Amino acid sequence: MAPDDSAIPARVVTSLPLAFTTGAAVGALGGMIGLGGAEFRLPLLIGLFGFAALAAVILNKAMSLIVVLTALPARLAAVSPVDLGAHWTVVVNLLAGSLLGAWAGASWAVRMRGATLYKVLAALMVLMAAALVLTHATTVGALPLPGPVRAVAGVAAGFGIGVVAAIMGVAGGELLIPTIVLLYAIDIKVAGSLSLLVSLPTMLVAFARYSRDGSFVVLRSNLRFTVTMxxxxxxxxxxxxxxxxxxxxxxxxxxxxxxxxxxxAKLARHAPPDARQAGLPDN
Structure with a gap:
């Protein structure tokens, strides 16, 4: 059962042109750095469109899933199947942790009080900012780890990434790519495609967990808004x-x-919306 007010959208701007425009801005930012941009969409869903934290996370997860599925063929075409197949053990290693992490993260999110979830999201956005700088502004080198240690580290890293991706409603590429480079000494271009093979099943698990909660109704009641964005x-x-x-x-x-x-910073100070406010009717 969803906590108190966390699944209830506050007063929401229903302008479909605004939803399309902000979605395009987020997509363009992500496209310019080779990511999906979902971490930029989340604060807009909360701050501009007025959704409560959990509702915004669920909407963000649904949008991220569709965007990743759309981009998957083009992204995978950039790297040959042979190159990807050579690293199948990397995908399995990370998935062993990320699938469990996704289920756990989504379970924790639906049980958190609204005020707690805002603070958790704020902390995770700081983590994403650090990962963004690490991945794009520095040279990431591989860690010389023995095979068994690397395998354990891969499961642990996958679990943590699955938790973060589920709670924020993102694909997790910002964390997966540097992890793959650090742990497995794989070229960053190949790492980008491998991250999709990990993030897609991870997102599906989180999405399945959210679908079991009553807060999932926000997706049905805001379907046109979601499709437009x-x-x-x-x-x-x-x-x-x-x-x-x-x-x-x-x-x-x-x-x-x-x-x-x-x-x-804004999310950390964000007050949960009044639980008495009704959700946004799709228009």
Whole structure:
């Protein structure tokens, strides 16, 4: 059962053009740095559109899942199946932890009080800002670990990433890519495609867990809003992909990290919406 007010959307801006525009902006930002951008969508769902924390997470998870499925063929085409198949043990190793982490994270999210979930989301956004800078602004080197130690570390890292991805409603590529490079000494381009093979099943598990909770109704009651924002995100991602490299990472990544930190500060101070407020009717 969902906690007190966490699944109830507050007064929500119902403008579909605004949903498309903000979705496109998020998609473009993500596309320019090679990510989905869901971590930027979450604070918009809460701060601009007025959804309560858990409702925003569920909507974000649904949108992230659709965006990843749409982008999957193109992203996987960038790396040959032979290269990906050579690293199947990496995917299995991380999935052994991430699937459990996704279920656990979603279970914890639906049980948290609204005020607690806002603070947890704020802390995780700080983590995402750090991961963004680490991945794009520094050179990540591999850790010289023995095989058994690497396997245990992979399961532990996968579990943590699954938890974070489930609670935030994101794919988790921001954390998966540097983890794959650090633990398995794999080229970052190949790591990007491998991360999709890990994140997709992980997202499906989290989504399945959320679907068992009463708060999942927010997705059905805001279906047109969700579809419109997803369409904007996909269009924005295509534009961002075309702009990839046009704006140097040296300036873009720190700016995006600052946006995440500002959003985190606002979420930490965010007051849960009044539980008496009705949800947004889809229009």
């Amino acid at each position: 997803v369409a904007g995100s996909i269009a924005g991602a295509l534009l961002g992909g075309l702009l990839l490299g046009v704006i140097p990472d040296r300036g873009l990544v720190p700016a995006l990290a600052v946006i995440l930190l500002i959003s985190a």
